[in-house]
């Protein structure tokens with residue numbers, strides 16, 4: 100692979116507060132370019148379910164092997180859900196690039212900090228999806244109809260911290276998801292055409308608080 104081709108396949112990290120529209124924007128991107136992107140295959144300690152394929156649905160490993168990989172710093176992030184471990188390995192992300200596809204990682208700021216600290220050689224393009232305002236974020240989370248009073252408060256509280264982190268300049272590009280078609284156009288130019296300069300300015304959230 101030439102270095103130009105390789106740089107076009109740099110992994111892309113998509114980060115932003117819950118409810119900011121990451122899934123909505125990514126769905127549009129995958130629909131428009133179904134062959135361009137690849138998904139990293141996660142590791143899990145849970146047993147395969149009928150119809151799932153080893154190395155396709157997940158890499159199925161024992162708890163000991165999983166923890167061994169944790170100790171060897173092999174994961175970008177990992178977590179435990181209902182007694183099973185799940186994680187995204189560095190190798191799985193690199194495999195996507197080796198297969199000639201661009202890996203998109205939808206992760207939170209904690210994950211971004213971990214990549215920067217522990218796996219800088221992955222060298223992703225860091226993209227922050229920002230809400231136009233905190234009030235619009237609240238409206239979207241309420242409108243999605245998935246949040247209770249307490250989870251709404253929790254997500255908005257976390258959003259303030261994430262916006263602060265974005266303000267510190269941690270991301271290469273900011274995309275403000277104000278009007279969906281406009282934001283999508285910016286995201287496509289950044290991710291597909293690698294026009295990093297096409298990004299937006301981060302809104303001034305302090306003025307709102």
Ligand SMILES: Nc1ncnc2c1ncn2[C@@H]1O[C@H](COP(=O)(O)OP(=O)(O)OP(=O)(O)O)[C@@H](O)[C@H]1O
Pocket residue numbers: 115116117118119120121122123124239240242243276277278279280282
């Ligand atoms: N530009 C937009 N204008 C108005 N509403 C939008 C816009 N983009 C997304 N939405 C709506 O906002 C809600 C939250 O979007 P979405 O679920 O994509 O967010 P998310 O960032 O993926 O959240 P999470 O991190 O919790 O999965 C959805 O109901 C979606 O339809």
